[in-house]
Amino acid sequence: MTDTNVSGDNQAPASDTDTLPTNALSWHLDRMVVAVGRLASWLWIGVLVVILVNVFSRYVMSQGSIALEELSWHLFGTATLLTLGYAVVRDDHVRVDVLREKFSPRTQAIIEVLGILLLALPVIALMINSMVPYAWTAWTYMEHSQAPSGLPYRFIFKSMLPLGMVFVMIALVSRASRCTTFLFRFPRAIAPPYDDRRSVGHPNP
Numbered sequence: 001m002t003d004t005n006v007s008g009d010n011q012a013p014a015s016d017t018d019t020l021p022t023n024a025l026s027w028h029l030d031r032m033v034v035a036v037g038r039l040a041s042w043l044w045i046g047v048l049v050v051i052l053v054n055v056f057s058r059y060v061m062s063q064g065s066i067a068l069e070e071l072s073w074h075l076f077g078t079a080t081l082l083t084l085g086y087a088v089v090r091d092d093h094v095r096v097d098v099l100r101e102k103f104s105p106r107t108q109a110i111i112e113v114l115g116i117l118l119l120a121l122p123v124i125a126l127m128i129n130s131m132v133p134y135a136w137t138a139w140t141y142m143e144h145s146q147a148p149s150g151l152p153y154r155f156i157f158k159s160m161l162p163l164g165m166v167f168v169m170i171a172l173v174s175r176a177s178r179c180t181t182f183l184f185r186f187p188r189a190i191a192p193p194y195d196d197r198r199s200v201g202h203p204n205p
Helices: 024-041 043-058 066-090 107-141 154-184
Strands: none
Touching: 024 043, 024 066, 024 154, 043 066, 066 154, 107 154
């Protein structure tokens, strides 16, 4: 829960418990990204099943399957792409800045919002700009595997590339808004509507 009467300088760092205040925009964006990420996480079970079936087919039945191999990495790639935004919301992504923990919460928030606005979002936008034509070309030509026994509809997987980056961008916008709430109290901080941590869309652990 967020206490709107506590100043940014007195709040705990966001590195461990992630106490950046919540605002209405971030709450709704986070719920959407988390719901997609949790739904996509079920694809990992599909990856496991496909790999086990392929291994059994290859080494027990002596019948390898190119289609199963392609399906495994299609599912793997899709699951990875659609859960990247979830990692951003949960702040579970890898941070390489070893100095961050030595900074005050306010300095951490300033660095984070500048990094998101000046570095992360422009790079993600360029990636999406490159990936959309790439996926659209695959849709136009109804691209399929070059292997005779490979999978059709490869354009479906290629469409996951820009889609996954879109969810990362949404998660970054939400994170930046939480930083500005912490620093400038804009947008206005709110207490989350409820604290059902088992909810499908709840962004917190």
